[in-house]
Amino acid sequence: MFKNHYLRQPETRSIVWLAICLVMIVGAGLFTSWWASFQNGWLLLGLFILVAALITVASWRWMREITQRLTAIDDQLRAARTGHTDYQMSLNDEGLFSSLHNELYHYVRQTEAMREDLDRDRQQLTVAITDIAHQLRTPIATIDNLTELLAPDNVTTSRAELLQQNQRLAKLVEQLILMAKVDTHTLSQAREQMSVDQLLHQSLNYLLPLIADAELRLDWQIPAAMEISVNVRLMQEAIINILKNTVEHAPTHSTVTISASATPISTVISVTNHGEPIPESDLPHLFERFYRGSQSSQNNLGIGLAIAEGIAKAGDGRLSVNNVAAGVEYRLELFK
Numbered sequence: 001m002f003k004n005h006y007l008r009q010p011e012t013r014s015i016v017w018l019a020i021c022l023v024m025i026v027g028a029g030l031f032t033s034w035w036a037s038f039q040n041g042w043l044l045l046g047l048f049i050l051v052a053a054l055i056t057v058a059s060w061r062w063m064r065e066i067t068q069r070l071t072a073i074d075d076q077l078r079a080a081r082t083g084h085t086d087y088q089m090s091l092n093d094e095g096l097f098s099s100l101h102n103e104l105y106h107y108v109r110q111t112e113a114m115r116e117d118l119d120r121d122r123q124q125l126t127v128a129i130t131d132i133a134h135q136l137r138t139p140i141a142t143i144d145n146l147t148e149l150l151a152p153d154n155v156t157t158s159r160a161e162l163l164q165q166n167q168r169l170a171k172l173v174e175q176l177i178l179m180a181k182v183d184t185h186t187l188s189q190a191r192e193q194m195s196v197d198q199l200l201h202q203s204l205n206y207l208l209p210l211i212a213d214a215e216l217r218l219d220w221q222i223p224a225a226m227e228i229s230v231n232v233r234l235m236q237e238a239i240i241n242i243l244k245n246t247v248e249h250a251p252t253h254s255t256v257t258i259s260a261s262a263t264p265i266s267t268v269i270s271v272t273n274h275g276e277p278i279p280e281s282d283l284p285h286l287f288e289r290f291y292r293g294s295q296s297s298q299n300n301l302g303i304g305l306a307i308a309e310g311i312a313k314a315g316d317g318r319l320s321v322n323n324v325a326a327g328v329e330y331r332l333e334l335f336k
Contacts, residue, residue, distance in 0.1 A: 012063040019059035023052045040221040076104055121184060127289075139169040178237065179289065182310030188231055189314070194269065196226040196260050203239040204258075207247055214252050221259035223271050228267045228334055230315055238311040241304035242319070242330045244282050249295060249328065257326070266317075269332040277323040284294055308332075 031045045143165050150158045181187050200222060204211075211218070243258075250256050250273035257272045278286070282293035287309040290302040305321070312319040317334040 006238065011308075012066060015059050015063050015066075019055050021155070022055050026051045026055070033270055066184065071109060073104065076108075093136040127146045136169070138281045139165050139172065143169070146183070175303055175307065178307055179310075182307055182314070185314070187234060187311065187314045191229045191231055191315075193227055193229050194232055195224075196228055197222045199228070199230070199232065199236065200239065200260075200269070203236050203243060206240055207243055210247050211256075214247065214250060216247065216250055216253070217255045219255050219259075221257065221260075223260065226260055226262060226267070229336075230334065234311045235315060238308040238319075238332070241271070241308040242332060245304060246271045246328070246330055249273060251275055266333050269334070270329055271332075272324065272329045273325055274327040278321065278328055283323075287319070 027048055030048045034041050034044050068216070143162060147162070203216075246256055254274040256274075257270075259270045259272075261268050261270075276295070279294055285291045286305050288295065288302075289306045291306075292302045296302065305319075309319045312332060312334070316336060317332065318330045320333075322329050322331065
């Protein structure tokens, strides 16, 4: 808080000396006029007192205005340290102090937003560590049990089960690391131009055994010349998760429609199955981490769609899931 010691404050000391100098100059001028004629002495003295009073009042108002403005800035900064980011709109005028107030306001708001982001990231990290520990516990416990039960007469069976659990564990760790990158906004933003048809074909290759087991038919509606600019590896991971969810909930011998279209502002990739509609109670939670809806399988980790949505957002896009007349549509829109 500023004190009203105008002579001690460097912000107002110059005004005090300026006022003193002006009074002395006026006094010297009036004294010279009186000395030249020795007339109107009382008139000149009254004029001197009036001018000196006006200079003093004007200087005092000037110093008080500066002190009040600096005090307001000091109060604004003190309030910001306690989490109060607003300031009085009456301080908002056309002057430089108003500009300083506005800049401080924006700076404080940005700092507050950064603090909130850090708090959110800290909370997400705590939740992520808890989730990772919970998700890793089951496969590790299974591997421990299989190792204890390992015997010469069941080596082949136990070895196959151990390999399966190791693969599941490796995939889980890979997914959790990717989920952590989504949460902390550290996904790579490197992009390259690629054919939509090629991107979808490469993504689909990972799911061919699953498609063959369900004897699904694919209705491929992808223009051969359509291209998009994306991070290929990350977008492929998102599309694989979308296709996997679509295929897993598609009825046997049914058709899965994969289409793409372009608008002036975006490229839209749509994947639709003929499965049962998603319950309304599950729809708002589909993109939550580790959420398993009523239609989820036992081995579903519940993070595939969360990862896909995070990748879509990081790539200036959005992912939505909707019940349609044909079944369920997964719609990935990537803005140009």
